[in-house]
């Protein structure tokens with residue numbers, strides 16, 4: 001699907017506090033765009049999971065919040081970008097309950113369920129970028 | 139260091155989470171609660187999350203861990219005031235708050251804990 005980016009906001013993800021700031025930015029953006037409370041809660045929760053992964057496993061990185069439109073609908077796209085070790089076995093990483101770090105192993109698989117669209121671009125030694133999108137119902 | 143206050147009411151400990159917690163703050167709260175259960179010989183812990191607009195896997199795990207440790211120390215944990223949007227999201231995330239008892243509001247939560255501590 002092709003769409004156009006109308007606005008981009010940047011959020012560094014280097015500390016625990018940055019994760020809280022990104023949650024707040026996503027909330028502000030989605031409120032301004034007119035998303036409902038449940039959609040906001042789902043996407044902020046996914047953002048929290050993915051931003052924490054960027055910090056814990058990616059060694060820190062950057063978050064981006066984009067307003068997008070496909071001509072009919074508007075939506076929000078979030079990107080979590082790091083230059084860390086990358087994910088070797090993506091299928092395994094996306095399995096409910098798999099963790100390499102003593103977590104619950106729900107961050108990636110849960111975020112995938114919470115968003116409308118979910119993409120990962122990763123390779124060993126090449127860093128990881130996770131992208132999620134939520135479209136606003138008309 | 140930033141800390142979330144823990145109040146004592148008889149044999150119960152009460153915590154109201156009013157800030158959007160970062161991970162270190164959540165860990166500190168878990169540790170503080172565990173040591174206060176021992177120090178105050180508490181029989182129940184009530185965690186009010188009505189002001190939290192998200193519960194992710196980290197905060198969820200903190201709550202479950204606190205409940206497990208409390209149980210070992212013979213105290214019961216009740217979580218009150220979970221917002222409906224948070225409950226819906228938790229299910230989709232796949233997070234079952236195992237062993238955590240929830241109540242609609244603080245009054246109901248305290249009732250449940252008092253029954254337990256009278257036994």
Ligand SMILES: Nc1ncnc2c1ncn2[C@@H]1O[C@H](COP(=O)(O)OP(=O)(O)OP(=O)(O)O)[C@@H](O)[C@H]1O
Nearest residue numbers: 053057058093099100103104105106107108128195
């Ligand atoms: N940005 C990343 N860079 C490298 N590896 C990652 C990254 N994100 C996730 N992973 C890997 O994927 C695994 C699964 O991630 P996921 O978020 O699902 O679970 P978790 O972080 O281990 O636990 P939870 O998020 O439930 O606390 C991680 O344990 C880690 O090995």
Ligand SMILES: [Mg+2]
Nearest residue numbers: 049053103107
């Ligand atoms: Mg994770």
